[in-house]
Amino acid sequence: MKTLDEFIVEKQQDFPHATGELTALLSAIKLGAKIIHRDISKAGLLDILGSHGANNIQGEVQMKLDLYANNIFKAALKARGQVAGFASEEEENIVIFEGERAEKARYVVLMDPLDGSSNIDVNVSVGSIFSIYRRITPIGQSVSEKDFLQPGSAQVAAGYVVYGSSTMLVYTTGCGVHAFTYDPSLGVFCLSHEKVIYPSSGCLYSINEGNSIQFPLGVKKYIQYCQEEDADTQRPYNSRYIGSLVADFHRNLLKGGIYIYPNTTYHPEGKLRLLYECNPMAFLAEQAGGKASNGSHRILDITPETLHQRSPFFVGTESMVKDSERFMTLYPNQ
Ligand code: AHG
Ligand code: MN
Ligand code: MN
Numbered sequence: 001m002k003t004l005d006e007f008i009v010e011k012q013q014d015f016p017h018a019t020g021e022l023t024a025l026l027s028a029i030k031l032g033a034k035i036i037h038r039d040i041s042k043a044g045l046l047d048i049l050g051s052h053g054a055n056n057i058q059g060e061v062q063m064k065l066d067l068y069a070n071n072i073f074k075a076a077l078k079a080r081g082q083v084a085g086f087a088s089e090e091e092e093n094i095v096i097f098e099g100e101r102a103e104k105a106r107y108v109v110l111m112d113p114l115d116g117s118s119n120i121d122v123n124v125s126v127g128s129i130f131s132i133y134r135r136i137t138p139i140g141q142s143v144s145e146k147d148f149l150q151p152g153s154a155q156v157a158a159g160y161v162v163y164g165s166s167t168m169l170v171y172t173t174g175c176g177v178h179a180f181t182y183d184p185s186l187g188v189f190c191l192s193h194e195k196v197i198y199p200s201s202g203c204l205y206s207i208n209e210g211n212s213i214q215f216p217l218g219v220k221k222y223i224q225y226c227q228e229e230d231a232d233t234q235r236p237y238n239s240r241y242i243g244s245l246v247a248d249f250h251r252n253l254l255k256g257g258i259y260i261y262p263n264t265t266y267h268p269e270g271k272l273r274l275l276y277e278c279n280p281m282a283f284l285a286e287q288a289g290g291k292a293s294n295g296s297h298r299i300l301d302i303t304p305e306t307l308h309q310r311s312p313f314f315v316g317t318e319s320m321v322k323d324s325e326r327f328m329t330l331y332p333n334q
Helices: 004-012 021-040 064-080 100-104 117-122 209-214 217-227 245-255 274-287 318-330
Strands: 051-055 061-063 083-088 107-115 126-134 157-163 167-172 177-183 188-193 204-206 257-261 291-293 313-316
Touching: 004 021, 004 177, 004 188, 021 064, 021 107, 021 126, 021 157, 021 167, 021 177, 051 064, 061 064, 061 117, 064 083, 064 107, 064 117, 064 126, 083 100, 083 274, 107 117, 107 274, 117 126, 126 245, 126 274, 157 245, 157 274, 167 188, 167 245, 167 274, 204 245, 209 217, 217 318, 245 257, 245 274, 245 313, 257 318, 274 291, 274 313, 291 318, 313 318
Parallel strands: 083 107, 204 257
Antiparallel strands: 051 061, 107 126, 126 157, 157 167, 167 177, 177 188, 257 313, 291 313
C-alpha cells in the first residue's frame, strides 16, 4: 500500500530542484478533502444540507455546503503558507492571503469547492476541483487578478476529489494522472490507480438532454449520431448523466466516454466555469490521453479575461471529442 504522501515524496525525487512547497500545498487540499468527506458522510444528521439563503456572484443558489467547503479549503490553504492567493466559484473577488509566508509563496489556487450542488441533498456524488498556477507577479509584491487569469496550459497541478461510494482524490502535475482512494479507518489516501489512461474507445455520452431544444445544431446532430446503430463503432452509445461534473468526468475517464455542456439559449457562453471547472478537468483529460475542447478550440489554449468566465465544454475520450468537433464544424453558427 502506498499513501498519497509517500507517492508525492517519491515523485519529488525526480525533480532535484523541488522545494517541497507543492507537496505541502497538496497536503492542504488533502486535509480539506478529509474534513468534507467526514461531514458529507453525515450530511443528513448535521445542519449542512439545503440552501444558504443567498445567491453567489453568478446568481446561482448557494447551498450551505458550497460555502462550508469554500471556507474549509480557504482556511486549509491559508494555514500552510504555501499559497499567495485563492479564487473560487463562491468568492466574488480573488482572496489575497496576508502574512510574511504568503507574500513569498509561489502559488495561487483556484477552486470549485463543491461541485454538483444540486445533488447534495439527495445523497448523490459531489466533488471538489482544484487548479494550481505559479504566480507571475514577482515575490514581494501582492498577487493580483492577472496571476489567476493565465491560460490553462500554465497549470502546475490540477485535480479533483470525488465523494462517491468511496472518496477518491485524482490529480496530475503534468506527469500522468494518479488516483488515490480514501481509507477512512486509517485517515489516509492510498494509491489505487497509477497512470490512469482513457480506454482507447468509449461508448458513453453525458449531456443534460432536457436542454436539447436549446443546443447548437452541431451538438443535436452529434447526439443523433451517438444514438444511431452501427456495430463497428459500438453505437448506439449509452447515455449517463449524473449532473455533477466531477462524477460524470470520473466515470467517463475510467470507462471511456464524452461529457458535453454546450452553450445553450439559457447559457449562451456555456454553464461551466473556465477557471474552476474546465481548465483543471482539461489538464487531467489530456494527461490521461483524452481531449478537451470548447467545440472548436483546445480549452487549455484559451486566455481567460475574467475570473468567472464560462465556456462550452466537450471533454473525454479523444476520438469522441474529435467526432463532436467534426459535427460542430459541419453545422456552424446554428
Ligand atoms: P456547481 O455545483 O459547482 O455549480 O456545478 C454544477 C455544474 C456541474 O457540476 C454539472 O455537470 C452541471 O452544473 C449540471 O448542470 P445542469 O443541472 O444544468 O445539467
Ligand atoms: Mn461545479
Ligand atoms: Mn460549485
